Amino acid sequence: MEKKTLMITGASGFIGNNFIERYRDKYNIIPVDLLKVKPEELDFTNVDCVLHLAALVHQMNGAPKEKYFEVNTELTKRMAEESKKHEVKHFIFYSTVKVYGYDGDLYNHNIILNEKSLCNPKNDPYGESKWEAEKMLRSIETESFKVGIIRPPMVYGKGVKGNMESLIKLIKKLPILPFNYNKNKRSLVNIENLMYLTSLVIDKEAQGVFLPLDEKNLSLKEIFEGIERAYGLKRINIPLIQPFFWLLTKLKSNIMVRLYGSLQFENKETQEKLNYIPKISYEFGIRKMIGDEK
Numbered sequence: 001m002e003k004k005t006l007m008i009t010g011a012s013g014f015i016g017n018n019f020i021e022r023y024r025d026k027y028n029i030i031p032v033d034l035l036k037v038k039p040e041e042l043d044f045t046n047v048d049c050v051l052h053l054a055a056l057v058h059q060m061n062g063a064p065k066e067k068y069f070e071v072n073t074e075l076t077k078r079m080a081e082e083s084k085k086h087e088v089k090h091f092i093f094y095s096t097v098k099v100y101g102y103d104g105d106l107y108n109h110n111i112i113l114n115e116k117s118l119c120n121p122k123n124d125p126y127g128e129s130k131w132e133a134e135k136m137l138r139s140i141e142t143e144s145f146k147v148g149i150i151r152p153p154m155v156y157g158k159g160v161k162g163n164m165e166s167l168i169k170l171i172k173k174l175p176i177l178p179f180n181y182n183k184n185k186r187s188l189v190n191i192e193n194l195m196y197l198t199s200l201v202i203d204k205e206a207q208g209v210f211l212p213l214d215e216k217n218l219s220l221k222e223i224f225e226g227i228e229r230a231y232g233l234k235r236i237n238i239p240l241i242q243p244f245f246w247l248l249t250k251l252k253s254n255i256m257v258r259l260y261g262s263l264q265f266e267n268k269e270t271q272e273k274l275n276y277i278p279k280i281s282y283e284f285g286i287r288k289m290i291g292d293e294k
Contacts, residue, residue, distance in 0.1 A: 177238070
């Protein structure tokens, strides 16, 4: 079977590096840095698929709203239009679950979103700019220009930055932690499962929305215990006393929702379309993530 030629934007980022490392022998890969070259200057000769990873994600120090739309919406539009003009058959866009406009709930643990759930991002330039890009791509999609949209939840794996890294640092540092809480459920995806799903979308020239998820959603207690076991640590894990729970919810609502809130997804449609079964479990994924750090 002839190798597909794959153009990857944002190839030097976390997702791009991981994908190339795993699949450099399976595909002819053309890495692209859109900071150095414009979409209009690219050579699309023999390109079968564009994997568009280039994006402006949440910035710690903030970024102007216009910048998110410039990178995540307008640059995506230019890249897609050039791809279509040069008869690329398949365009894959990395979006985000932020397009749903729902960051989780501290008290309602029964809400579960899926590929068809309503998207309504507000007061979040990152989610809004990604949603505008999704709508734009849908508007230019044709039979000969198929669009696949991947919406990852929180990604974890070796080298990842963000919430999981912060949680691991906390667990390694403190002997007593208030993470004995199993009412909530959160959806995660290990980098290996995410890369595998991406390869399925490419191979099947799949179109539509895809949710890459691990095999099951986890409570804060389950996430904590997986990290604890992976490092061979024994921490004292206590419940967060109700008055403190209430007080912290008032003072640090964002942090509390990330830790104790539920943000769940299900991906039956993704599984059926792609025949997707996650490659590795959370426990094994965490062990691989920490590698030789112990």
